[in-house]
Amino acid sequence: MAAEVDGPLKRVLVPILLPERCYDQLFIQWDLLHIPCLKILLSKGLGLGIVSGSLLVKLPQVFKILGAKSAEGLSLQSVLLELVALTGTMVYSITNNFPFSSWGEALFLMFQTITICFLVLHYSGQTVKGVAFLVSYALILLVLLSPLTPLAVVTLLQASNVPAVVVGRLLQAATNYHNGHTGQLSAITVFLLFGGSLARIFTSIQETGDPLMAGTFVVSSLCNGLITAQLLYYWNAKPPHKQKKEQ
Numbered sequence: 001m002a003a004e005v006d007g008p009l010k011r012v013l014v015p016i017l018l019p020e021r022c023y024d025q026l027f028i029q030w031d032l033l034h035i036p037c038l039k040i041l042l043s044k045g046l047g048l049g050i051v052s053g054s055l056l057v058k059l060p061q062v063f064k065i066l067g068a069k070s071a072e073g074l075s076l077q078s079v080l081l082e083l084v085a086l087t088g089t090m091v092y093s094i095t096n097n098f099p100f101s102s103w104g105e106a107l108f109l110m111f112q113t114i115t116i117c118f119l120v121l122h123y124s125g126q127t128v129k130g131v132a133f134l135v136s137y138a139l140i141l142l143v144l145l146s147p148l149t150p151l152a153v154v155t156l157l158q159a160s161n162v163p164a165v166v167v168g169r170l171l172q173a174a175t176n177y178h179n180g181h182t183g184q185l186s187a188i189t190v191f192l193l194f195g196g197s198l199a200r201i202f203t204s205i206q207e208t209g210d211p212l213m214a215g216t217f218v219v220s221s222l223c224n225g226l227i228t229a230q231l232l233y234y235w236n237a238k239p240p241h242k243q244k245k246e247q
Contacts, residue, residue: 017044043206046199047101054105057193058112061186062119071120073183075175079117081168083137085161086110089216091144092158093208095151102207105196161216169223176230181237190231194224 014023022037031037065071086106093103114137121130143149144157176182200217204210 016048017041039206043203044101047099047104047203047207050196050199050203051101051104051108053192053196054108057105057109057196058116058186058189060188061184062112062115064184064186065116065119065123068184069123071116071123071184073175073179073181073185074116074120075168075171076117076120076124078168078172078175079113079120081164081171083110083113083117085164085168085216085220086113087141087144088157088161088164089213091141091149092154092213094145095154096208096210098208098210098213102203102213155212158212158216162219165216165220165223169227173226173230176227176234180234182231182234185227185231187231190224190228194221194228197221197224 009027010023013027014020018026018037018041022034022040025031025034025037026041065074086109089103090106090110093106114134118130118134121127121133144154172185176185197217197220201214201221204213204217208214
């Protein structure tokens, strides 16, 4: 009977969540307090949870822009710098053969961020420029993922993530402060990004052991925390044109 249960359970957990040695340690020897294997299980679970959640993280932001037919309150420069950071993480991780669970959300967030970039340009009357941007980005990404790009360039791109994240978030924070509100910024997206970046500090240390990846997520968490704090501070603030309509 135990063997019958063991088979399906093992197929689910190995190798997606656990290496076979840890499966044996936890479920054959019943050493449920084996810390190294519990860390792996937690890290893999968090990583896959973040990747799965990333499919929807920015959709509230996209829908909010589409619903309002406006990207008011969003800094295009901030969104572009976030795209640079996501691209750097994705290319660096693929080049170094890191587990998909340690970086997969960058792929899905990249597609959603590109969409937001296009919408910001579209609703500012620059649709042609938005289309040109999409084509240009696709070509750049192909080059970065090709053997033509030296590893040193890929590493430099990942290293540039820290200043890109900091500057991008500060630009958004400055836009919020200048406007006195957060405009079409989605609370759900902001909260999910903040929580995801915090969890990624642990998973990047556990799964990659790469200090550059871990450092990027530490900085990202601090910056996302700033935007989250602003969102809470300006929670009841409304754009001036909405205030006039209500008067």
